[in-house]
Amino acid sequence: MAVARAERLVNLVIALLSTRQFLTADQIRDTVAGYPRSGSDDAYYRMFERDKSELRDLGIPLETGRASWHSTTEGYRINRDAYELPDIQLDQDEAAAVAVGAQLWRSPELNSATQTALLKLRAGGVNVEEHFPVVSVPQRTRGSELVLTKLLAAIDAGSAVRFSHRRNPGEDYRERVVEPWGIGTWNGRWYLVGFDRAKDDIRTFRLSRIGDDVSTVGRPGSVVKPEDFDIREHIERAVASDGSVQGTARVWVADERVHELRRMATARIPSERDGVAGDELTLPVNSWEWLARVIAGHGPDAVALGPPNLVDHVVDVLRGAFEAARGGGS
Numbered sequence: 001m002a003v004a005r006a007e008r009l010v011n012l013v014i015a016l017l018s019t020r021q022f023l024t025a026d027q028i029r030d031t032v033a034g035y036p037r038s039g040s041d042d043a044y045y046r047m048f049e050r051d052k053s054e055l056r057d058l059g060i061p062l063e064t065g066r067a068s069w070h071s072t073t074e075g076y077r078i079n080r081d082a083y084e085l086p087d088i089q090l091d092q093d094e095a096a097a098v099a100v101g102a103q104l105w106r107s108p109e110l111n112s113a114t115q116t117a118l119l120k121l122r123a124g125g126v127n128v129e130e131h132f133p134v135v136s137v138p139q140r141t142r143g144s145e146l147v148l149t150k151l152l153a154a155i156d157a158g159s160a161v162r163f164s165h166r167r168n169p170g171e172d173y174r175e176r177v178v179e180p181w182g183i184g185t186w187n188g189r190w191y192l193v194g195f196d197r198a199k200d201d202i203r204t205f206r207l208s209r210i211g212d213d214v215s216t217v218g219r220p221g222s223v224v225k226p227e228d229f230d231i232r233e234h235i236e237r238a239v240a241s242d243g244s245v246q247g248t249a250r251v252w253v254a255d256e257r258v259h260e261l262r263r264m265a266t267a268r269i270p271s272e273r274d275g276v277a278g279d280e281l282t283l284p285v286n287s288w289e290w291l292a293r294v295i296a297g298h299g300p301d302a303v304a305l306g307p308p309n310l311v312d313h314v315v316d317v318l319r320g321a322f323e324a325a326r327g328g329g330s
Helices: 002-017 025-031 041-057 092-104 108-123 145-157 231-242 288-297 308-329
Strands: 062-066 074-078 160-165 174-186 189-196 201-206 215-217 247-254 267-273 276-285 302-306
Touching: 002 025, 002 041, 002 074, 025 041, 025 074, 041 062, 145 160, 145 174, 145 215, 174 201, 174 231, 189 231, 201 231, 247 288, 276 288, 288 302, 288 308, 302 308
Parallel strands: none
Antiparallel strands: 062 074, 160 174, 160 215, 174 189, 189 201, 247 276, 247 302, 267 276
C-alpha cells in the first residue's frame, strides 16, 4: 500500500509539472495512474485531498487556478520555476569543505549516501573531487563511527549523553554524563566538548577514547550551547596546553597533499622523491602512533623519513592493514 501511494504521488507530481494549464480534479483522476477509475466520488476526493496536503507538506509549490477562462472549476499545477532547484554554485571554500566532508564519511552505512551526493554535484557541473582532491582521513583518528553518529544526533536534538570514557589507553572506562555542545578537531584527532555534570565544569573528550555505549539522557531540547562559546578555540586551549612534545620527525609529503601535517610543520624544505615534487617537513610529535597512522593513511603522498622508530610504526600500521585486508578476503 505504501509503495502504491508513493508511486501515485510521483505520478501526480509529474503530471502537474508537465502541464501549463490547471488540471481539474476530474482530469487528474482520468489521467494520473494510481487513482481509481471506479468507486465513489467521495472516496476519490478524500484521497486527492490527502495527496494535495502531502505535497504541500513536502514543500512542493502546488498552485490553484481556473482550469480555463470560461470555467469556474478549480484546477491545479506545480510552478516549475519554484519547484526546480537553481544551478549549484560553490565558491572555493565551500567546494573544499564538501570535499573534506566526503572523505570523512567513508563508513559502510554512509558511503552510499556520500557517493550519491557527489554524483548529483557532478551532474550539476561541480566536480568537487577533481578540483579539490582530498586524501582519505584515517578512521582511527576520529574514533568509532557509531560514537560519532550518536553524539552528532544528540547534539542536534539538544540531549545530554551518557557514555564510558578512559583518559588513557589501558585504563578502565568510567561512566560520564555530559551535555554535548559540539565536536571539533585538533591535529587530526576528534574531540567532544560539553558540560560534565559530575565535574560541574566544561570538559573535552577524545572520541577515540569513548566507548560505543553512548545513550541519551533526559528530554530533547534541554541542552543549549552558550552563544558566545567557540568549540574550536576551546579545543585548542584544552588540548594544545597538555600535549607534551615527545620528539621531532621528518616526513616527506607530495605537493598540494597532506595539509594536516603541513599545518604542523616547523620547517619545510622542497624535495623531490621518485620524480614527484614535494617537501620535507620537520614536525613536533605528541604521539608517534597517531603520526604513523596519518602517514600510512595518505599512501604514497606521505613517507616517514625519521627517526627510525617512526618508520617502524608506519611499517607496523601498513602491515596490519595488509593482514586485515588479506584475512577479510579469504
